[in-house]
Amino acid sequence: MKxxxxxxxxxxxxxxxxxxxxxINGKAKEKSISEAVIEKVKKIIEESGYKPNQIARSLRTGNxxxxxxxIEDISNSFFSRIARLIEDKAYKKGYKIIYSxxxxxxxxxxxxxxxxxxxxxxxxIISPIKGIEEDIQMLIDDGNPVIxxxxxxxxxxxxxxxxxxxxxSYQSVESFIKQGKKNIALVTTDIDVQQITERYxxxxxxxxxxxxxxxxxxVVKIHFNQEEAETMxxxxxxxxxxxxxxxxFATNYLAISGLKVLKQINKKISDEFSVIAYDDxxxxxxxxxxxxxxxxxxxxxxxxxxxxxxxxxxxxxxLENQKIIIPARLIIRE
Amino acid sequence: MKxxxxxxxxxxxxxxxxxxxxxINGKAKEKSISEAVIEKVKKIIEESGYKPNQIARSLRTGNxxxxxxxIEDISNSFFSRIARLIEDKAYKKGYKIIYSxxxxxxxxxxxxxxxxxxxxxxxxIISPIKGIEEDIQMLIDDGNPVIxxxxxxxxxxxxxxxxxxxxxSYQSVESFIKQGKKNIALVTTDIDVQQITERYxxxxxxxxxxxxxxxxxxVVKIHFNQEEAETMxxxxxxxxxxxxxxxxFATNYLAISGLKVLKQINKKISDEFSVIAYDDxxxxxxxxxxxxxxxxxxxxxxxxxxxxxxxxxxxxxxLENQKIIIPARLIIRE
DNA sequence: CTGAAAGCGCTTACAG
DNA sequence: CTGAAAGCGCTTACAG
Numbered sequence: 001m002k003x004x005x006x007x008x009x010x011x012x013x014x015x016x017x018x019x020x021x022x023x024i025n026g027k028a029k030e031k032s033i034s035e036a037v038i039e040k041v042k043k044i045i046e047e048s049g050y051k052p053n054q055i056a057r058s059l060r061t062g063n064x065x066x067x068x069x070x071i072e073d074i075s076n077s078f079f080s081r082i083a084r085l086i087e088d089k090a091y092k093k094g095y096k097i098i099y100s101x102x103x104x105x106x107x108x109x110x111x112x113x114x115x116x117x118x119x120x121x122x123x124x125i126i127s128p129i130k131g132i133e134e135d136i137q138m139l140i141d142d143g144n145p146v147i148x149x150x151x152x153x154x155x156x157x158x159x160x161x162x163x164x165x166x167x168x169s170y171q172s173v174e175s176f177i178k179q180g181k182k183n184i185a186l187v188t189t190d191i192d193v194q195q196i197t198e199r200y201x202x203x204x205x206x207x208x209x210x211x212x213x214x215x216x217x218x219v220v221k222i223h224f225n226q227e228e229a230e231t232m233x234x235x236x237x238x239x240x241x242x243x244x245x246x247x248x249f250a251t252n253y254l255a256i257s258g259l260k261v262l263k264q265i266n267k268k269i270s271d272e273f274s275v276i277a278y279d280d281x282x283x284x285x286x287x288x289x290x291x292x293x294x295x296x297x298x299x300x301x302x303x304x305x306x307x308x309x310x311x312x313x314x315x316x317x318x319l320e321n322q323k324i325i326i327p328a329r330l331i332i333r334e
Numbered sequence: 335m336k337x338x339x340x341x342x343x344x345x346x347x348x349x350x351x352x353x354x355x356x357x358i359n360g361k362a363k364e365k366s367i368s369e370a371v372i373e374k375v376k377k378i379i380e381e382s383g384y385k386p387n388q389i390a391r392s393l394r395t396g397n398x399x400x401x402x403x404x405i406e407d408i409s410n411s412f413f414s415r416i417a418r419l420i421e422d423k424a425y426k427k428g429y430k431i432i433y434s435x436x437x438x439x440x441x442x443x444x445x446x447x448x449x450x451x452x453x454x455x456x457x458x459i460i461s462p463i464k465g466i467e468e469d470i471q472m473l474i475d476d477g478n479p480v481i482x483x484x485x486x487x488x489x490x491x492x493x494x495x496x497x498x499x500x501x502x503s504y505q506s507v508e509s510f511i512k513q514g515k516k517n518i519a520l521v522t523t524d525i526d527v528q529q530i531t532e533r534y535x536x537x538x539x540x541x542x543x544x545x546x547x548x549x550x551x552x553v554v555k556i557h558f559n560q561e562e563a564e565t566m567x568x569x570x571x572x573x574x575x576x577x578x579x580x581x582x583f584a585t586n587y588l589a590i591s592g593l594k595v596l597k598q599i600n601k602k603i604s605d606e607f608s609v610i611a612y613d614d615x616x617x618x619x620x621x622x623x624x625x626x627x628x629x630x631x632x633x634x635x636x637x638x639x640x641x642x643x644x645x646x647x648x649x650x651x652x653l654e655n656q657k658i659i660i661p662a663r664l665i666i667r668e
Numbered sequence: 669c670t671g672a673a674a675g676c677g678c679t680t681a682c683a684g
Numbered sequence: 685c686t687g688a689a690a691g692c693g694c695t696t697a698c699a700g
Contacts, residue, residue, distance in 0.1 A: 003451075003476070005693055016671040021695060032669055054452040055398075056693035059389045059676050075418035077411060084409040084435060096449060098432050101418060115430060117337075118388040142337070259620050283617035286593050339677055350687040355679060366685055390677035393692050 004050045012048070013041045020045075024052060058120055067309060068116035069099040070109065070126045078252070078279055078296065079127070082149075085302035086125065093310055095122070104191060104224060106131035113139065123309050128153050130192050145312035149305050151194045152323070159312075161304045161324045165195045168294045168328035169202030172248050172276045175292075175332060177210045179274060181246040185218040185238060187258060188250035199250045199278060218242060222254060231257045236265060245273055252279035259287060280331070290333035297326045338384045346382070347375045354379075358386060392454055401643060402450035403433040404443065404460045412586070412613055412630065413461070416483075419636035420459065427644055429456070438525060438558060440465035447473065457643050462487045464526050479646035483639050485529045486657070493646075495638045495658045499529045502628045502662035503536030506582050506610045509626075509666060511544045513608060515580040519552040519572060521592060522584035533584045533612060552576060562591055569595045579607055586613035593621060614665070624667035631660045 006024075010017040015037060022031045023041045044050075058064045067090055071079040079101075087097045098121065102109040109132045116124065123145040128136060133155055139146050140158055148160045176184050186203045189196055200219075207214050220238050222231050235258050238244070249255035255277030262269065269275050269289050276292045277284055284291035304324050312319050340358075344351040349371060356365045357375045378384075392398045401424055405413040413435075421431045432455065436443040443466045450458065457479040462470060467489055473480050474492055482494045510518050520537045523530055534553075541548050554572050556565050569592050572578070583589035589611030596603065603609050603623050610626045611618055618625035638658050646653050 006695095007693080017694080018671055018673095018696080019669095022670095025695080027696095034669065037669085051448055051452045053393075053454070053693050054449075055389055055393045055454055056676090057695075059387075059393050059678085059692090060694050060696090062676075064389075073418065074408065074421070075411070075415045077409070077414070080411070080414035081409045084407065087408070087435060096432075096434070098430075100430070101421060114385055115388075118385045120387070120389055256616050256620065263620065263622070281617075282590050282615070283620050286590065286597065286617050287620060288597070288622040341677080351678080352680080352687055352689095353685095356686095359679080361680095368685065371686085387677050390692090391679075393676090393694085394678050394680090396692075 068121040089306040163328040165198035166202040169199040170206040173206035176246040183244045185244045185247040190221040252281040295329040402455040423640040497662040499532035500536040503533040504540040507540035510580040517578045519578045519581040524555040586615040629663040
């Protein structure tokens with residue numbers, strides 16, 4: 001069954017397709033179409049259930065009312081929750097979101113950008129990885145609104161929204177030190193992205209500022225994408241061979257692996273052994289005892305991303321770039 | 335900066351756009367274009383970075399290589415993990431996925447279907463809710479491939495893939511009974527969808543088959559979308575006023591709220607008080623003590639959904655419908 | 669107050 | 685072996 005076209009409506013209403021188009025697009029008044037015609041056409045559209053073909057509209061107008069969202073992995077709860085918030089907020093303004101996961105692959109990220117480009121999305125929201133700077137720069141040069149979030153790409157001159165990873169990490173370590181901890185470990189990943197680097201820098205600086213020597217042996221960099229069993233082995237080794245009294249996990253999935261290890265080796269979180277996880281997760285509050293966390297300001301990140309995108313979308317000229325850094329919240333749970 | 339069109343390539347190569355189009359679409363051989371021309375055109379495409387406009391292609395061919403995925407809520411880990419698996423598998427076959435969340439709203443679900451329709455997606459994967467039967471039937475009548483998953487819509491004659499909710503629930507209750515439990519509660523939701531009803535029926539039937547009278551007081555139906563605090567109040571009331579020795583949670587988020595209550599009122603899971611959660615979640619294995627769960631076969635669900643969709647997509651004729659029910663796995667954790 | 673016509677960038681049946 | 689032309693379903697500048 002073929003669907004109706006604007007022509008079918010025009011024939012039924014005995015007017016031109018121009019008239020129908022004006023009515024559909026709310027330009028009837030402006031084009032001074034008579035009330036009678038407006039009524040008649042609207043009624044026919046209503047009754048027939050006609051929906052304009054958005055593909056044709058996009059081809060003609062060059063925009064799509066679609067925003068492309070590129071993230072690392074939709075099954076990661078940080079991203080899926082952000083995606084949901086962005087989706088909601090965009091939807092209310094008449095924009096749809098197409099998302100896709102890069103899985104931390106430069107090739108896939110480039111492909112996704114190309115796919116979005118060839119579908120003429122109106123704007124790009126990207127949680128970028130290293131290696132796609134050029135592709136992003138091309139989008140910007142072509143005049144597309146582009147916003148980076150979660151991770152900044154220092155060389156790229158565009159707007160960015162993200163949490164203050166450095167300070168969050170700094171404060172976490174400082175809170176350990178205030179509790180009297182001396183041997184503070186960091187479990188992080190080896191992905192070379194800014195937010196991970198910042199968490200590392202925050203850790204280092206906090207030690208330094210408090211006169212505790214940095215010890216490379218207490219920092220474990222887990223290879224991205226490796227089997228969880230392997231990760232757990234590495235963390236277990238850290239817990240067993242080093243004399244540590246506190247550990248900061250740089251991502252929530254690492255913290256979960258870490259907690260599994262603690263359970264396995266029957267080591268408890270206690271006054272003698274503190275844990276902070278970067279990025280909250282339902283498992284942490286529920287854990288016995290509860291795990292302290294750094295909460296990322298999801299709502300504010302999504303809010304700011306959408307606000308910037310919509311502002312750029314409704315402006316004829318390129319707006320000034322904004323780098324918005326939002327404080328994260330350290331939640332100490334007893 | 336305007337992007338290149340097929341015409342630009344044709345001009346550069348000094349051939350017609352027809353020839354360029356044939357080459358792009360791999361029909362060069364079939365149309366017996368000379369090797370020399372193929373080489374020349376390919377080189378120019380390569381060098382210029384030309385990407386065909388998919389919008390124009392869609393308008394012309396009527397298909398988009400896009401599959402629409404409609405789920406309840408992308409921030410729910412069951413859906414985000416399924417989405418990721420489906421995305422991966424579709425991507426390998428050259429299909430992209432557009433997803434959107436219905437948030438259990440009939441209106442939003444209808445709007446999403448309309449949006450997908452007007453974007454001419456090639457196929458629909460839908461985790462449906464009651465009230466959109468007509469809209470789905472229209473899609474099917476129009477000849478679109480449609481697959482339902484997770485929840486079936488009994489009246490609709492199309493393929494379906496989902497877990498065996500009835501048996502999973504039945505077995506959970508039976509395992510309680512084997513442990514000698516008599517007062518088995520069910521915490522479920524009031525959403526009127528098939529998979530929730532089946533979990534309820536499985537619970538009831540297992541009691542009946544084992545000679546335990548069904549007691550309505552032990553079944554709590556939580557209102558969907560209400561504040562978690564309210565949910566926790568209701569669960570707390572159940573735990574405090576009824577003398578129960580086992581509880582089955584019909585969804586993982588309800589189980590998480592339930593565990594929070596247990597923590598608050600300082601009640602422990604033990605030999606005297608067993609818990610099973612429907613749908614695994616990282617928090618459950620980590621919990622002290624670990625929580626038994628029903629694991630949904632995510633990988634198999636995604637695999638079967640994609641297989642059915644691709645088969646339908648590559649077939650000229652409408653294939654016979656298949657209802658694929660996959661057993662869930664009950665994992666008893668000590 | 670309304671319409672004929674061009675054009676967005678493709679694909680493809682047809683012609684040579 | 686290759687190309688001119690129609691057409692997918694819209695929008696919009698222009699004309700009357």
